Amino acid sequence: MPKLHNETDLEYKQRVIDPKSASFCGAKWYNATIWLGSGQTTSCHHPLPHKVEITDVLANPKALHNTPKKKSERAQMQCGERPAGCEYCWKIEDIGRDNISDRVYKTKIYSDEDLNRAHDLPSEADVDLQTLEIAFDRTCQFACSYCNPAFSSAWVRDINQHGAYVDLESDGRNHFTHAHDSSQLYKLGEINPYVEAFFQWWESDLHRTLKELRLTGGEPLMSGDTWRLLDWFQKHDTAVQFALNSNLGAKDDLIDRMIVASKGIKNFHLYTSNEAVGPQAEYIRDGMDWQVWANNVEKVLQSGNITGFHMMCTINALCLDSLDTFLDIVLQWKQEWGASFPTFTLNILRFPSFQSPLVLPDHIRTGYRQRLQTWYDQNHTNNHLHEMELNQLQRLIDYLDVVKTPHAGAAEQHILQRDFKRFYSQYDQRPGKNFTETFPALADWYNSL
Numbered sequence: 278m279p280k281l282h283n284e285t286d287l288e289y290k291q292r293v294i295d296p297k298s299a300s301f302c303g304a305k306w307y308n309a310t311i312w313l314g315s316g317q318t319t320s321c322h323h324p325l326p327h328k329v330e331i332t333d334v335l336a337n338p339k340a341l342h343n344t345p346k347k348k349s350e351r352a353q354m355q356c357g358e359r360p361a362g363c364e365y366c367w368k369i370e371d372i373g374r375d376n377i378s379d380r381v382y383k384t385k386i387y388s389d390e391d392l393n394r395a396h397d398l399p400s401e402a403d404v405d406l407q408t409l410e411i412a413f414d415r416t417c418q419f420a421c422s423y424c425n426p427a428f429s430s431a432w433v434r435d436i437n438q439h440g441a442y443v444d445l446e447s448d449g450r451n452h453f454t455h456a457h458d459s460s461q462l463y464k465l466g467e468i469n470p471y472v473e474a475f476f477q478w479w480e481s482d483l484h485r486t487l488k489e490l491r492l493t494g495g496e497p498l499m500s501g502d503t504w505r506l507l508d509w510f511q512k513h514d515t516a517v518q519f520a521l522n523s524n525l526g527a528k529d530d531l532i533d534r535m536i537v538a539s540k541g542i543k544n545f546h547l548y549t550s551n552e553a554v555g556p557q558a559e560y561i562r563d564g565m566d567w568q569v570w571a572n573n574v575e576k577v578l579q580s581g582n583i584t585g586f587h588m589m590c591t592i593n594a595l596c597l598d599s600l601d602t603f604l605d606i607v608l609q610w611k612q613e614w615g616a617s618f619p620t621f622t623l624n625i626l627r628f629p630s631f632q633s634p635l636v637l638p639d640h641i642r643t644g645y646r647q648r649l650q651t652w653y654d655q656n657h658t659n660n661h662l663h664e665m666e667l668n669q670l671q672r673l674i675d676y677l678d679v680v681k682t683p684h685a686g687a688a689e690q691h692i693l694q695r696d697f698k699r700f701y702s703q704y705d706q707r708p709g710k711n712f713t714e715t716f717p718a719l720a721d722w723y724n725s726l
């Protein structure tokens with residue numbers, strides 16, 4: 278039994294988590310993201326990914342998740358020590374005694390019995406996952422400005438064609454300076470033992486224990502392994518919820534094939550990303566044709582067997598110029614198809630930090646905040662908007678108001694603004710890109726940098 282009805286998150290933590298230990302987190306046992314192209318995994322999105330040894334996987338496919346590192350972190354959590362990689366949660370908890378960190382949210386989705394079992398298991402035991410996100414490879418036809426070559430083959434092509442980005446002082450991890458060959462260990466057409474291990478585990482145990490499988494990329498519709506998996510779903514009666522992250526910009530035949538495949542799956546959730554409109558969206562998400570994307574949204578709503586449809590908005594400095602118009606369009610879809618078709622989340626971009634909304638000067642950011650406030654005031658009583666969506670919008674409005682500098686002061690913002698200009702001057706070398714023509718409201722400020 279997960280969280281009890283009416284129980285607060287704090288009460289849940291005190292009832293289920295605290296008696297186990299001061300650092301227990303169910304995600305360490307039952308959740309994973311696995312990048313099969315690079316052979317890496319992590320428990321949730323906060324700890325950095327780590328390598329899965331190929332020799333371990335060849336001997337035991339469950340090693341894709343049950344790595345020596347995760348096992349030793351489970352042992353730490355069983356006795357109340359804090360794994361260093363989970364710093365994100367410890368920072369939140371150390372703000373104050375009752376602060377609720379993500380480990381509570383990521384634990385409460387599992388049953389009390391399963392959590393008790395995890396806590397009592399010997400730490401060296403293999404565990405079968407309940408929630409899993411996987412990427413087969415990084416094949417993608419988009420090269421969005423906030424993505425990088427580790428996740429997009431179009432970004433790799435761009436770097437190979439135009440060269441590495443230079444002089445980005447705040448890009449400490451060098452996202453834009455090389456092709457990230459280690460993200461794709463095996464060429465297309467080559468057998469990838471990590472992928473083979475996944476299918477082996479999937480067919481033996483995983484499809485029985487997993488409650489939710491989410492496929493990400495790259496663009497999963499462009500990966501042959503996605504269709505291999507979808508074929509499995511067509512042939513088997515399963516309760517596993519299948520979720521797909523798609524940019525919905527793939528060729529018509531792939532979108533149509535996905536729609537057909539959705540009809541053979543009981544519980545199919547589709548996630549897509551966008552946060553702006555028209556040429557501005559096409560600028561941010563290089564490779565996108567806005568009208569094609571919007572048509573595909575409608576096509577899927579009309580013809581797909583979709584049980585959940587979610588827009589993931591990555592809130593960056595550039596999308597604020599048309600975010601309110603974008604939300605109008607989302608609201609129209611909701612009015613036509615129902616409050617949850619689609620839902621949206623507003624995820625404030627933190628990295629690359631020079632693309633964060635906080636890079637904008639006060640007067641521009643304030644103007645955007647006021648527009649969002651107006652949208653909120655006009656629409657907050659609309660019953661097609663979920664409480665979660667209104668909360669996220671309010672959180673963004675507050676963020677644009679209160680959080681003035683990304684880190685510790687004006688000097689930092691000065692560096693980020695310089696990187697913003699340096700990045701988009703280089704990005705503008707791509708065909709059809711012109712920053713000042715696409716964002717006239719930002720042109721004076723941009724030219725002054």
Ligand code: SF4
Binds near residue numbers: 303320362364379
């Ligand atoms: S403790 Fe926090 S960072 Fe670590 S796995 Fe759990 S949710 Fe993620």
